[in-house]
Amino acid sequence: MSIIKEQIPMKEQLPQERKKNFYEVPLGYTKEEAILEATRCLQCPTHPCIDGCPVHIDIPGFIKAIKEDNLSLSIEIMHDTNLLPAITGRVCPQEEQCQVVCVMGKVGDPVAIGKLERYIADWELENRSRGNINIPKKKESKNKKIAIVGSGPAGLTCAVNLIKMGYEVTIFEGFHELGGVLTYGIPEFRLPKKIVKEEIEFLNKLGVKFNLDFPIGRSETISDLFKDGYSAVFIGTGAGAPQFMHIPGENLGGIYSANEYLTRVNLMKAYKFPDYDTPIKVGKRVAVIGGGNVAMDSARTALRLGAEHVFLIYRRSRTEMPAREEEIIHAEEEGIEFMLLTNPIRYIGNENGLVKQVECIKMKLGEEDASGRRRPIPIESSEFLIDIEQAIVAIGTTPNPIISKTTQDLKTGRHGEILVDENGQTSVKGAFAGGDIVTGAATVITAMGAGGLAASSINRYLSGELK
Amino acid sequence: MFKITKKQKLGPEMVLMEINAPQVTKHVQPGQFIILRVNEKGERIPLTVADFDSEKRRVTIVFQKVGKTTYLLGSIPEGGSILDVTGPLGTPSEISKFGTVVCVGGGVGVAPIYPIVKKLKSEGNEVISIIGYRSKNYVFWEEKIKNVSDKLLIATNDGTYGEKGFVTDILIKLLESNIKIDRVITIGPAIMMKAVSDITKLKKIKTIASLNALMVCGMGMCGTCRLTIGGETKLSCSDGPEFDAHLVDFNELMERLNVYKEEEKYAFEKWKTEAKI
Ligand SMILES: Cc1cc2nc3c(=O)[nH]c(=O)nc-3n(C[C@H](O)[C@H](O)[C@H](O)COP(=O)(O)OP(=O)(O)OC[C@H]3O[C@@H](n4cnc5c(N)ncnc54)[C@H](O)[C@@H]3O)c2cc1C
Ligand SMILES: Cc1cc2nc3c(=O)[nH]c(=O)nc-3n(C[C@H](O)[C@H](O)[C@H](O)COP(=O)(O)OP(=O)(O)OC[C@H]3O[C@@H](n4cnc5c(N)ncnc54)[C@H](O)[C@@H]3O)c2cc1C
Ligand code: SF4
Ligand code: SF4
Ligand code: FES
Numbered sequence: 001m002s003i004i005k006e007q008i009p010m011k012e013q014l015p016q017e018r019k020k021n022f023y024e025v026p027l028g029y030t031k032e033e034a035i036l037e038a039t040r041c042l043q044c045p046t047h048p049c050i051d052g053c054p055v056h057i058d059i060p061g062f063i064k065a066i067k068e069d070n071l072s073l074s075i076e077i078m079h080d081t082n083l084l085p086a087i088t089g090r091v092c093p094q095e096e097q098c099q100v101v102c103v104m105g106k107v108g109d110p111v112a113i114g115k116l117e118r119y120i121a122d123w124e125l126e127n128r129s130r131g132n133i134n135i136p137k138k139k140e141s142k143n144k145k146i147a148i149v150g151s152g153p154a155g156l157t158c159a160v161n162l163i164k165m166g167y168e169v170t171i172f173e174g175f176h177e178l179g180g181v182l183t184y185g186i187p188e189f190r191l192p193k194k195i196v197k198e199e200i201e202f203l204n205k206l207g208v209k210f211n212l213d214f215p216i217g218r219s220e221t222i223s224d225l226f227k228d229g230y231s232a233v234f235i236g237t238g239a240g241a242p243q244f245m246h247i248p249g250e251n252l253g254g255i256y257s258a259n260e261y262l263t264r265v266n267l268m269k270a271y272k273f274p275d276y277d278t279p280i281k282v283g284k285r286v287a288v289i290g291g292g293n294v295a296m297d298s299a300r301t302a303l304r305l306g307a308e309h310v311f312l313i314y315r316r317s318r319t320e321m322p323a324r325e326e327e328i329i330h331a332e333e334e335g336i337e338f339m340l341l342t343n344p345i346r347y348i349g350n351e352n353g354l355v356k357q358v359e360c361i362k363m364k365l366g367e368e369d370a371s372g373r374r375r376p377i378p379i380e381s382s383e384f385l386i387d388i389e390q391a392i393v394a395i396g397t398t399p400n401p402i403i404s405k406t407t408q409d410l411k412t413g414r415h416g417e418i419l420v421d422e423n424g425q426t427s428v429k430g431a432f433a434g435g436d437i438v439t440g441a442a443t444v445i446t447a448m449g450a451g452g453l454a455a456s457s458i459n460r461y462l463s464g465e466l467k
Numbered sequence: 468m469f470k471i472t473k474k475q476k477l478g479p480e481m482v483l484m485e486i487n488a489p490q491v492t493k494h495v496q497p498g499q500f501i502i503l504r505v506n507e508k509g510e511r512i513p514l515t516v517a518d519f520d521s522e523k524r525r526v527t528i529v530f531q532k533v534g535k536t537t538y539l540l541g542s543i544p545e546g547g548s549i550l551d552v553t554g555p556l557g558t559p560s561e562i563s564k565f566g567t568v569v570c571v572g573g574g575v576g577v578a579p580i581y582p583i584v585k586k587l588k589s590e591g592n593e594v595i596s597i598i599g600y601r602s603k604n605y606v607f608w609e610e611k612i613k614n615v616s617d618k619l620l621i622a623t624n625d626g627t628y629g630e631k632g633f634v635t636d637i638l639i640k641l642l643e644s645n646i647k648i649d650r651v652i653t654i655g656p657a658i659m660m661k662a663v664s665d666i667t668k669l670k671k672i673k674t675i676a677s678l679n680a681l682m683v684c685g686m687g688m689c690g691t692c693r694l695t696i697g698g699e700t701k702l703s704c705s706d707g708p709e710f711d712a713h714l715v716d717f718n719e720l721m722e723r724l725n726v727y728k729e730e731e732k733y734a735f736e737k738w739k740t741e742a743k744i
Contacts, residue, residue, distance in 0.1 A: 174686050176504055176511075176551040211490075213553035215686055219490040240688035244700060251700065251719055253726035257690035263683055268510070274737055277510040277536060278683070279730035353722030402686060402705070 005108025008037040010115050015333040019303050022188040022271065025330060026090075026115075031069075034119040038067035040104060041111045048101040049113060054449045055081045059098060059113055066116055075124045078117065083160050084153065084448060086125055086195045089118030091186060092445050093324050125198055135205055139166035144462055147172060147230040149216045149403070152180020153444045154236035154435025156200070157451030158458075159208050165459050169208045170230075174215035177267060180238055181436075182444070184267035185259070187297050189304070190327075193266070217402035222410070222431060232430045232458045235418060236451060239397045239436035245289070249347030250393070253354040254281050258290070258298045258394035265301055283390030285309045287358050288336075289344055290394035291321035296328065298392040299336045310336050311386060315343040315363050315376040339386075341365070343378065347391065357385050399437045407431075415440060423466060424454035432458055469503075469552040472525055474545040477607035478600075480532040481575065482541045483517075489524040491516070491554040497582035498560030498677065498709055501526065502685040504551040505543070510536050513682045513704070515579035515654075516555060526554075529578030529607075535735045542742075556685040557708050561675070562586045566649035567593040569641065570616075571634050571663050573655025574600060577608055579677065580654045585615040587652075593617050595641065595648075599634035599655075603627035635662045648672050653712065657721050664712035676712035678703045678720060681727070695719055 011027045012018075018025050029037065041063040049059040058077050065074035078085045092098075094114035102110035127133075146162050148155045151173040163169045177183050179196045204210070216222065216237075225233050242257035244250055256264075261280070264270040268278035286307045288299040291314035299310045312331070314321060317340050321328060332338070341363040348357040362382035365374035399416045411419045411427035417440055418433040420426050426433050434450025436442055460466040473485035491501055500515045518527035532541045543549065560583050568587050572580035577598045587594050596616040600606050602625050613619040620637045621629035630637060634655070642648070651674040653663040660676040667674040680692040680703040687705035694703055697714035701707065 174553065175684070176553070213551050214490055215553060215556070218494065218555055218686075219553075220493060224493070240686075242688070242690040244690070244693075246700065251693055251695055251723065253723060260683060260689040260691045263689050268683065269508070273730065274734040276508045277734060279727045279734065281726070281730075352725065353719070354726070400686070400688065 003104075003107065004036070004040055007040075007109040007112045007115075008033050010112075015335070018189065019300075019334045022304055024192050025189055028122055029115060029119045034066055034116060035069065037112050037116060038063045041067070042103055044103050046103075048103065049098045049111075052098040052101040054097065054443075054445050055452065057081045057098075057117075062120060063111065063113070063116055066120060071120060071123050074120045078120060081452075082117075082445075082448070083157055084199055084444075085117045086121035087153070087182060087191065087199065088445050088448070089114050089116075089121050090191050092117075093443060095325055097445070125195065128198065128202070133202075133205070139164065141168070142166040142462070144168065144231045145170065145229055146458060147225045147233045148236065149222075149233065150174075150180060150236040150238060150435075150437070151178040151200075151210075152236055152238050152435060152447060153182060154238075154437075154447040154451040154454075155180070155234065156203060157448040158234045158236065158434070158455045159451075160203055160206065161452055161455030162458060163203075163206050163208055165455070167459075170211060171208060172211045172214045172216050172220075174213070175267065176212050178210060178212070180236075184263045185294070185297070187262065187266055187301050189300065190297065215402060217406040222403065222407045222428065226430060231462055232432065234451070234454050234458065235403060235426070235431060235433040235437060236435045236447070237400045237403055237437045239441045240400045241398045242393070243396045243398060244393055245344065245395060247344060247346050249349060249355065252347050252349040253352070254283065254389060255347060255355050255391045255393065258294045258392055259397065261298055261392045262294075262301065265305070271305055280305070281390055282306050283388065285311075285386075285388045285390070287311045287313055287344070287386060287388045287391040288394060289313050289391065290396075291316065291323060292394065292396075293323045293327055295394035296323045296331045296336075298394050300331055300334060302390070302392065303334055303336065307390075311339050311388070312336050313339045313342050313344055313358075313360060315341065316365065316373065317341055320373050341376065343376065344391075345383065348385075355388060355391055358388050358391060359383055359385050397441050399440065403437075423457040423460075424450060425457060425461070425466070430461070432461075468548040468550060470548045471543060471545055474543075477529060478605045481529065481605065481607060482532065483527060483529045483578075484540075485525050485527045486549065486552060487524060488526050488552045488554070491526050491552065492519050492521045492524045495519050495521075495526065495555035496559035497562065497586045498579075499555035499557045500685075500708065501528070501552055501554035502556060502682065503540070503549050503553070505536065505539050506550050509539070509550065511551075511683055511685070512536050513556070513679075513685060515677070517578035517581055519582075529575065531575040534731050535738045538735070538738070553685065557704060558706065560586070560652075560709055562590055564591050567595065567647060568650045568652060569595045569597060569638070569648055571597045571638060571651060571653040571655070571659075572612075573598070573634050573659040574605070576653075576655030576659075576677075577612065580652070581608060581612055581615070583652060583654075584612060588615045588617075595620065597622070597634045597637050597641070599623065599637075599659075600628070601625070633662070634659065635666060638663060638666055642666070642670055650675070653677070657717055657724060660712060661717035661721075664715065664717070668713050674712040675709050676715060677708050678710060678715065679708070680704075680720060680723060694723070
């Protein structure tokens with residue numbers, strides 16, 4: 001049998017259609033497509049793909065099971081290391097992780113590992129919705145309570161792992177909904193909220209308790225939790241604090257941080273205003289500043305809310321963009337207007353304090369900087385104005401300071417990130433941390449990896465193995 | 468769900484509610500606020516904790532019905548409940564023994580100034596409270612404030628009660644009397660706080676204002692509430708809500724409060740027609 005060199009494509013909503021709705025863009029594989037794609041996997045004995053995956057999923061194993069149409073085995077293999085495959089299959093930067101090292105990449109396209117992951121996870125969700133839900137047996141109760149602070153991928157993963165080991169687990173979440181960035185950041189058209197809800201419902205069925213509207217550091221402190229009888233605490237509070245450029249006019253009306261913009265739309269459902277009460281400005285001409293996933297999500301959201309022109313302003317070139325290639329292509333297909341090698345220097349407002357223009361300057365690339373990327377340098381006298389009604393600043397976030405400010409002896413680094421050792425342990429005895437609060441803005445799968453590591457460390461700590 | 472254990476009308480459009488909110492009362496201090504969401508489709512709105520009972524684990528809020536969310540909230544009866552309440556949010560008021568402190572509260576701002584006055588007094592300060600209302604029928608909590616102040620001065624805009632004029636008229640007179648004032652604290656509409664700030668700036672009296680910027684998260688995560696304070700961008704929900712008034716760009720605050728004016732009006736009108744208010 002000859003090898004199929006190209007990936008089996010996944011059907012997608014057409015750009016002209018999808019840019020007017022919030023439905024998911026890629027539509028999923030059919031059984032035949034999935035099996036065909038699965039046959040492309042060479043089942044390499046060296047399986048470099050496994051090392052490429054931050055949580056070391058047995059990739060050839062789950063793919064082989066898909067090929068043999070043994071889907072329950074496939075999902076079992078998946079769940080060994082990855083409890084949220086419906087989410088990672090959609091948002092993982094696969095092309096830089098498991099797929100970039102795939103041996104098939106040498107003769108053609110790498111195996112579509114992420115797409116297969118999504119296929120198998122969707123099959124299971126579908127099954128669950130029909131009532132065929134397989135609740136894993138819990139180990140004997142250890143009669144110890146553990147508090148998880150923050151319900152993003154790090155906290156959720158830590159919670160599932162611990163409850164399976166027999167601990168009593170309670171999640172404390174500051175917002176009124178669970179899921180962290182999965183709920184308030186990544187938009188519906190990339191990660192349907194129904195999926196996030198179903199995964200959380202699964203945790204509920206396992207017996208995880210939830211305390212919503214409960215910001216730790218405010219309602220209770222970390223030391224209160226220990227006093228209340230929690231034997232260990234996991235902090236997974238993410239990197240939620242928005243950064244700004246600190247250029248003139250940045251506080252004008254109509255200028256949003258990406259966090260505000262996406263929170264209004266995703267968490268508060270402002271796209272359904274006035275049926276939902278939270279408003280959002282709908283601009284015809286929108287500038288988005290930045291070149292990462294968050295910028296792409298903001299730009300594509302603005303388009304779906306009714307913008308006619310969305311300018312994506314990024315100071316380096318397309319090659320340096322940190323966003324996933326797939327998302328960049330999706331944005332281009334939908335008509336986002338990329339203004340590369342361009343940087344905003346000030347905003348100009350109208351008489352009501354609403355933004356009406358952004359002044360930009362052209363950039364060129366100079367020497368490589370410490371990060372190995374070529375440093376952008378402004379080109380003199382190249383300033384120009386763009387008329388806009390709205391701007392969304394997506395230039396990054398920093399760790400949330402509430403907990404570090406209110407927890408004595410909790411050591412943090414230069415950017416406010418919580419410092420941990422190789423086991424995820426912080427400087428406070430019994431307190432562990434992981435995810436974006438430790439690494440700064442990273443990825444869903446690394447946050448999950450950190451949550452999983454912390455769960456096993458907590459278990460070792462409570463059994464006296466770890467001091 | 469958070470139960471409304473008491474509801475009271477304090478004046479036209481002014482409502483007091485006591486809410487059962489155990490997670491708020493453990494650490495709440497004067498100057499802090501809560502964020503609530505009435506129902507599934509609701510907005511998150513910030514309201515200052517006007518009083519609290521740590522034993523019964525209840526907080527009191529006093530709000531003015533100005534738009535859709537506050538009207539909706541005001542329509543819930545005693546015994547009813549609110550979907551989400553979170554807090555205590557914000558940095559507590561800085562309170563120690565300053566000496567003589569003047570507290571200036573206007574309209575709905577009279578309620579949140581109460582716990583501050585009370586704590587200032589218990590720390591041994593001489594507290595002069597100046598409170599102002601639109602008209603006599605709007606007056607509330609006069610006794611309550613009086614009981615914890617050394618002196619209470621009251622104004623109504625139309626002169627139907629107390630002195631005729633604004634709280635700032637009283638403040639100017641007080642400053643002219645040449646008593647030594649160590650600090651001024653003000654809560655009320657932005658325009659009033661700006662006027663207070665302009666007056667005390669001339670006299671170089673340290674003044675603290677509790678800013679009411681629009682908010683979504685209340686936890687320092689969205690940037691909705693950002694304002695320029697002394698030339699730097701600060702988040703009023705987590706760095707504030709209290710700031711040195713002389714460093715505040717009040718014009719920017721007022722402009723930012725108006726960003727959604729059209730949308731708010733539209734939503735309110737639509738709701739009024741549908742709910743037949
Ligand atoms: C718009 C956007 C798009 C992204 N796209 C991708 C992508 O395509 N692929 C990818 O891999 N990654 C993506 N990321 C990054 C990824 O979402 C994050 O790296 C990941 O969610 C981090 O997980 P976490 O659990 O550490 O924190 P978070 O997901 O940030 O969750 C932290 C949780 O803690 C809560 N919290 C904070 N403080 C407190 C407190 N004091 N008390 C209680 N609760 C608190 C927060 O409300 C939140 O729910 C994206 C991020 C954004 C914002
Ligand atoms: C930290 C903080 C504490 C607050 N404490 C109280 C309180 O104790 N009691 C109280 O009644 N209100 C308080 N507010 C204001 C309150 O949050 C708003 O009145 C409320 O959000 C209005 O919602 P709405 O949907 O009813 O009205 P909207 O439809 O949103 O607005 C109606 C009108 O009110 C104005 N408005 C909206 N938001 C504000 C605001 N934040 N400040 C001033 N005017 C506003 C609008 O410009 C508009 O003219 C506080 C605000 C903050 C930030
Ligand atoms: S979790 Fe991410 S990196 Fe790991 S196999 Fe799945 S898609 Fe690849
Ligand atoms: S490297 Fe590629 S082809 Fe080889 S086992 Fe992994 S997924 Fe299959
Ligand atoms: S309200 Fe979100 S940062 Fe202040």
